[in-house]
Amino acid sequence: MTPLLSVKDLHVGFGRDPKANEVVKGVSFDLAAGETLAIVGESGSGKSVTALSINRLVDFGGGRITGGRITLQRGDGSMLDVTKADESALVRVRGSDIGMIFQEPMTSLNPVHTVGAQIEEAFKLNRGLTGSAATRAAKEALERVRIPDSAQRLKYYPHQLSGGMRQRVMIAMVIASNPRLLIADEPTTALDVTVQAQIMALLAELRGELGMSMIFITHDIGLVAGIADQIMVMQNGVAVEQGALDAVLDNPQHDYTRHLLKAVPHFNGGRAVRSDGSRVAGAAPVVRVDNLVVRFPAAKGLFARAAGAVHAVDGVSFDLVPGETLAIVGESGSGKSTTARAILGLVGTTRGRIDRASGRSPRPVQMVFQDPFASLNPRLNVESLLAEPAIAAGQRRDAKLRERMAFLLARVGLPDDALTRFPHQFSGGQRQRLCIARALMLNPEVVVLDEAVSALDVSVQARVLDLLIDLQREFGLAYLFISHDMAVVERIAHRIAVMYAGQLVEIGTAASVLSDPQHSYTKRLIAAVPAIERRKQVFTVDATQVPSLVRPKGYEPQPSRWREAGPDHRVRLETV
Amino acid sequence: MGLLRAVLRHPSGRIGAAIILLFLVVAALGAIGLTPHDPLKQYVIDRLKPPSGTYWFGTDLLGRDTFSRLMLGIGESFLVAFASVAVAATAGTVIGLFAAWWGHLWDGILMRIMDVLLAFPAILLALLIVAIEGPGVATSITAIGIVYTPIFARVVRAPALALKGREFVEAARTFGSSQPYILSRHLLLNLVAPLTVQITLALAWALLTESGLSFLGLGTQPPAPSLGVMLAESKSMMTRAPWLMVFPGLTIMLAILGFNLFGDALRDILDPRTQERPA
Numbered sequence: 001m002t003p004l005l006s007v008k009d010l011h012v013g014f015g016r017d018p019k020a021n022e023v024v025k026g027v028s029f030d031l032a033a034g035e036t037l038a039i040v041g042e043s044g045s046g047k048s049v050t051a052l053s054i055n056r057l058v059d060f061g062g063g064r065i066t067g068g069r070i071t072l073q074r075g076d077g078s079m080l081d082v083t084k085a086d087e088s089a090l091v092r093v094r095g096s097d098i099g100m101i102f103q104e105p106m107t108s109l110n111p112v113h114t115v116g117a118q119i120e121e122a123f124k125l126n127r128g129l130t131g132s133a134a135t136r137a138a139k140e141a142l143e144r145v146r147i148p149d150s151a152q153r154l155k156y157y158p159h160q161l162s163g164g165m166r167q168r169v170m171i172a173m174v175i176a177s178n179p180r181l182l183i184a185d186e187p188t189t190a191l192d193v194t195v196q197a198q199i200m201a202l203l204a205e206l207r208g209e210l211g212m213s214m215i216f217i218t219h220d221i222g223l224v225a226g227i228a229d230q231i232m233v234m235q236n237g238v239a240v241e242q243g244a245l246d247a248v249l250d251n252p253q254h255d256y257t258r259h260l261l262k263a264v265p266h267f268n269g270g271r272a273v274r275s276d277g278s279r280v281a282g283a284a285p286v287v288r289v290d291n292l293v294v295r296f297p298a299a300k301g302l303f304a305r306a307a308g309a310v311h312a313v314d315g316v317s318f319d320l321v322p323g324e325t326l327a328i329v330g331e332s333g334s335g336k337s338t339t340a341r342a343i344l345g346l347v348g349t350t351r352g353r354i355d356r357a358s359g360r361s362p363r364p365v366q367m368v369f370q371d372p373f374a375s376l377n378p379r380l381n382v383e384s385l386l387a388e389p390a391i392a393a394g395q396r397r398d399a400k401l402r403e404r405m406a407f408l409l410a411r412v413g414l415p416d417d418a419l420t421r422f423p424h425q426f427s428g429g430q431r432q433r434l435c436i437a438r439a440l441m442l443n444p445e446v447v448v449l450d451e452a453v454s455a456l457d458v459s460v461q462a463r464v465l466d467l468l469i470d471l472q473r474e475f476g477l478a479y480l481f482i483s484h485d486m487a488v489v490e491r492i493a494h495r496i497a498v499m500y501a502g503q504l505v506e507i508g509t510a511a512s513v514l515s516d517p518q519h520s521y522t523k524r525l526i527a528a529v530p531a532i533e534r535r536k537q538v539f540t541v542d543a544t545q546v547p548s549l550v551r552p553k554g555y556e557p558q559p560s561r562w563r564e565a566g567p568d569h570r571v572r573l574e575t576v
Numbered sequence: 577m578g579l580l581r582a583v584l585r586h587p588s589g590r591i592g593a594a595i596i597l598l599f600l601v602v603a604a605l606g607a608i609g610l611t612p613h614d615p616l617k618q619y620v621i622d623r624l625k626p627p628s629g630t631y632w633f634g635t636d637l638l639g640r641d642t643f644s645r646l647m648l649g650i651g652e653s654f655l656v657a658f659a660s661v662a663v664a665a666t667a668g669t670v671i672g673l674f675a676a677w678w679g680h681l682w683d684g685i686l687m688r689i690m691d692v693l694l695a696f697p698a699i700l701l702a703l704l705i706v707a708i709e710g711p712g713v714a715t716s717i718t719a720i721g722i723v724y725t726p727i728f729a730r731v732v733r734a735p736a737l738a739l740k741g742r743e744f745v746e747a748a749r750t751f752g753s754s755q756p757y758i759l760s761r762h763l764l765l766n767l768v769a770p771l772t773v774q775i776t777l778a779l780a781w782a783l784l785t786e787s788g789l790s791f792l793g794l795g796t797q798p799p800a801p802s803l804g805v806m807l808a809e810s811k812s813m814m815t816r817a818p819w820l821m822v823f824p825g826l827t828i829m830l831a832i833l834g835f836n837l838f839g840d841a842l843r844d845i846l847d848p849r850t851q852e853r854p855a
Contacts (some may be wrong), residue, residue, distance in 0.1 A: 365750075370743075392748075
């Protein structure tokens with residue numbers, strides 16, 4: 001039987017001389033109908049370029065296929081060499097044979113049209129449906145991707161839907177053409193972990209219903225474990241290892257595959273938490289947050305008074321002692337970042353107290369941001385960047401300050417000549433090290449790490465985490481570690497606080513929260529963590545949405561009641 | 577200087593720099609009196625002579641040498657253009673920065689004033705200001721400066737607003753950096769690229785507006801020549817002595833081209849992300 005897609009010795013290059021700047025250097029694979037291939041690799045490995053070559057979208061990014069063959073079996077049984085096809089044939093291929101979904105659903109959808117109109121358009125172009133037939137088909141497509149109240153949602157604009165909903169709309173548009181092959185390029189990377197689990201479950205179900213093949217591109221080897229039949233590991237444009245899923249995962253042959261499998265933070269359900277530096281009873285906290293409330297006015301209309309408020313953080317209390325890591329976990333919109341910003345004084349508090357220790361530093365709390373590309377001014381060199389906190393504290397740029405810069409640069413593992421270089425000359429991981437060095441310039445007591453390793457490749461992530469743990473021991477730092485990634489949290493946290501819809505729902509030692517979650521939301525969060533070990537497990541599509549945080553004026557939440565679930569492990573009682 | 581050397585390595589920067597340098601040299605020579613003929617002296621016998629070995633660009637109705645007058649006129653027009661753009665860029669940048677930084681009410685007030693100014697056609701507003709203040713070089717500078725202030729305010733405000741929300745500004749706040757430090761280091765420094773582009777464009781416009789004002793008799797006053805004055809004097813003799821119009825006109829065109837090429841090169845060089853691969 002001929003495979004649906006056969007790629008032979010594919011070479012793709014970029015720039016004026018594509019042969020000299022090859023990004024993909026000879027990749028071959030076959031994909032049978034109904035099979036799923038996962039292409040795994042870190043950024044720059046050529047995995048996306050390989051996938052984009054299959055429907056020749058790579059041409060629009062400036063790439064040229066410099067060698068090899070891509071043979072696609074079309075719907076009518078004819079074979080087509082994609083590398084030699086002309087543009088008009090390619091348009092038909094992209095429309096009806098190959099569907100594609102991208103990482104960021106907001107940028108893939110047109111913001112000025114309703115999602116209904118956009119799905120109908122897909123049906124018009126690919127199936128020739130018009131009028132009420134197209135509308136009916138669009139509604140069915142939304143139901144197919146498990147969007148409740150589909151008739152209502154057709155009239156929504158993309159910005160009115162959540163990220164997970166938008167990605168489902170994208171999938172609905174793609175399946176409108178009933179493609180034989182679906183290419184998914186990091187479709188869940190921008191989504192929260194529970195939403196990611198929902199989308200993955202949906203894709204697995206749709207694949208069975210429609211009998212389509214899938215190519216799934218991801219950096220997260222743990223994520224594809226549950227869905228792929230075959231796996232291909234790429235590094236620097238070459239497929240270093242490919243084969244059946246179980247063979248590759250259980251018995252990796254290539255060093256890089258082994259390295260990736262090792263670097264992926266494995267979630268062990270609380271069995272791999274840190275054993276060092278546990279809390280000393282009676283230690284004086286460096287940060288104490290007591291019943292913190294942050295609300296933002298939500299105005300309706302241009303000149304109207306505030307009709308209500310967004311309850312971003314509602315009644316959060318915790319304390320942080322020296323040398324300890326408290327991880328705040330939750331999904332986007334849960335208020336974890338707002339809590340951190342309130343502690344730094346970046347947002348005003350509506351109510352509650354935040355006490356910060358006034359100890360060894362003029363600025364006891366410092367912060368490292370998520371995106372190391374956005375948090376460094378591109379026009380300042382490293383010396384000016386590192387000097388800024390000191391200058392702000394009234395110090396002068398003298399020999400002593402340079403000595404501290406050199407010390408910290410060496411400590412975070414950057415070369416000595418870094419001082420005169422600019423941020424764009426560093427990689428993402430190096431930039432994040434730079435941000436860490438900058439946060440340590442004033443010898444703070446507390447460092448707030450807001451998704452500080454989320455934007456990094458897995459192997460870089462592991463090394464930065466190790467550095468953070470070393471620095472914590474060396475300088476006696478307390479970390480407030482904000483993250484959505486449970487596997488990362490397990491590696492660094494001593495204690496964990498779970499936030500949901502602006503409120504704390506569970507707090508306790510890392511081991512007890514991860515191994516014995518009590519609150520239903522914590523349980524859901526932990527169940528959604530993808531893991532190689534859990535690849536045989538079947539997920540069901542769960543469409544639970546986070547409730548709206550906009551409350552009418554004068555609304556006060558119910559006072560929370562808590563129960564003890566163990567030593568240093570408290571859970572909020574759930575109202576039924 | 578490293579920056580100048582980088583501009584000269586840039587292909588279009590080299591051409592732009594050459595044109596601007598040529599005009600600056602010509603203007604300087606004119607200013608210290610090194611012209612082939614006395615620009616104000618009337619050679620009555622040689623009236624309306626076409627370009628020749630003696631009079632390179634010909635003579636006008638009063639028998640004055642066009643080339644010598646052009647040398648003086650370039651200096652006059654460039655002076656007004658540079659001075660007025662300096663006024664506009666300074667005022668516009670300050671207004672735009674503060675509108676973005678303070679936000680809310682101040683943003684509204686400052687930018688609505690800028691919108692009102694922007695609603696008038698440039699030459700009409702300049703005419704209005706000159707009509708109030710009386711003609712002359714100083715008033716043209718003020719008038720053209722005011723006319724182009726709103727454009728700078730807008731060009732600065734939009735990216736400043738975006739920069740204000742960037743993480744590195746937020747990071748600066750967590751260090752407790754002072755407002756002047758954030759405004760100068762994090763905002764202004766990142767605005768260098770759009771500002772240089774705008775300054776070169778504005779130099780070209782200001783040159784045109786100055787020519788327009790002088791053409792209408794409200795800028796540089798005759799007998800002192802400026803490019804606009806020379807164009808105005810040529811208009812009645814357009815068919816008999818086309819060289820009187822062609823040379824000042826070509827000069828204006830070439831100067832604008834020079835500024836634009838130079839500005840493009842500067843933008844490529846000042847942006848550190850494009851440093852390694854000049855276009």
